[in-house]
Amino acid sequence: VAIDVRARVADVGEPGDAATATDTLVQELVVVRIALEALGVISVTFAAPDGSELPAWEPGAHLEVTLPSGMIRQYSLCGDDLDRRTYTVAVLREPEGRGGSLELHDIGLVGRTLAVRGPRNRFPLVEAEHYLLLAGGIGITPVLAMARALQRRGSDWTLHYAGRRLSSMAFVEELRASPDGRVLLHPADGGARMDVRQAIAEMPEGTAVYCCGPLSMIDAVAEACEELGVSAGLHLERFSGAAVDTDLERTPFEVELGSTGETVQVGADQTIIEALEGIGVEVAFSCEEGYCGTCETVVLEGVPEHHDTVLTEAEHKACDRMMICVGRARSARLVLDL
Numbered sequence: 001v002a003i004d005v006r007a008r009v010a011d012v013g014e015p016g017d018a019a020t021a022t023d024t025l026v027q028e029l030v031v032v033r034i035a036l037e038a039l040g041v042i043s044v045t046f047a048a049p050d051g052s053e054l055p056a057w058e059p060g061a062h063l064e065v066t067l068p069s070g071m072i073r074q075y076s077l078c079g080d081d082l083d084r085r086t087y088t089v090a091v092l093r094e095p096e097g098r099g100g101s102l103e104l105h106d107i108g109l110v111g112r113t114l115a116v117r118g119p120r121n122r123f124p125l126v127e128a129e130h131y132l133l134l135a136g137g138i139g140i141t142p143v144l145a146m147a148r149a150l151q152r153r154g155s156d157w158t159l160h161y162a163g164r165r166l167s168s169m170a171f172v173e174e175l176r177a178s179p180d181g182r183v184l185l186h187p188a189d190g191g192a193r194m195d196v197r198q199a200i201a202e203m204p205e206g207t208a209v210y211c212c213g214p215l216s217m218i219d220a221v222a223e224a225c226e227e228l229g230v231s232a233g234l235h236l237e238r239f240s241g242a243a244v245d246t247d248l249e250r251t252p253f254e255v256e257l258g259s260t261g262e263t264v265q266v267g268a269d270q271t272i273i274e275a276l277e278g279i280g281v282e283v284a285f286s287c288e289e290g291y292c293g294t295c296e297t298v299v300l301e302g303v304p305e306h307h308d309t310v311l312t313e314a315e316h317k318a319c320d321r322m323m324i325c326v327g328r329a330r331s332a333r334l335v336l337d338l
């Protein structure tokens with residue numbers, strides 16, 4: 001069976017396709033609306049301060065938002081990609097999280113201006129004859145935008161959407177209005193469990209599978225693909241710090257700042273970011289586990305040793321950029337574009 005599988009953990013960075021013009025664009029955008037979409041889920045809508053048109057985006061894209069506290073977080077765009085005046089993301093309230101979602105939920109952001117980088121799209125829709133969309137919880141955000149676009153294009157698509165409780169599953173009303181049979185809801189409190197294996201097994205040849213949800217769901221997709229012998233065209237991408245090898249033998253190396261020639265020694269027990277902070281150089285970062293893409297840095301000289309799950313294998317081999325929260329060096333010195 002030829003199936004193209006793409007997956008991502010909800011609302012963190014994604015591994016790489018080609019960079020686009022808006023990847024590094026930083027805009028000051030105003031929060032114009034916050035709405036409750038489900039229990040514990042809000043949507044946050046941004047617009048330009050003067051209401052002007054915003055750069056276009058495609059389903060799968062995300063924004064990198066700098067919160068008032070300085071924390072940087074990535075959120076998938078879930079609004080209408082044809083609406084050029086606003087960007088909308090959805091955010092799950094995660095009391096046990098690292099604080100970003102609580103900040104967005106709790107501090108009353110309407111009217112505030114925030115720095116927003118992107119849109120960036122490392123989870124784009126590929127051309128396919130059929131599409132199977134699998135979403136778990138807040139993972140519905142990029143998938144919703146995909147479903148809308150596929151419906152508009154007249155594509156053949158099916159969406160399975162699982163959640164713990166129907167009341168906490170966002171955008172259910174809109175999805176229920178989809179043509180018959182396109183959307184299957186699986187709220188666990190209604191006794192409905194999503195059978196990922198069966199969903200994949202039922203799809204015809206030429207299906208592109210997109211999965212966004214918790215790691216457990218992505219693992220289930222990977223397992224099902226293995227069991228079903230789905231290998232041709234398999235494109236499974238994981239986005240989690242779990243892939244970072246913590247038992248790695250680390251050796252010190254030197255980093256030179258391309259702009260000033262200043263150098264800093266990165267100790268065996270330090271990250272590049274920590275070493276840079278030690279000499280007063282501040283860089284943007286978020287996950288610190290190599291999966292969000294915020295700390296991506298251009299390598300001007302030297303050979304990086306990659307430990308991230310953001311860049312593709314080909315991008316790792318190119319050695320021209322790296323995630324400096326987890327990446328180290330194979331050469332004694334790296335010159336970074338800082």
Ligand code: FES
Binds near residue numbers: 294296
């Ligand atoms: S990849 Fe997230 S901070 Fe480095």
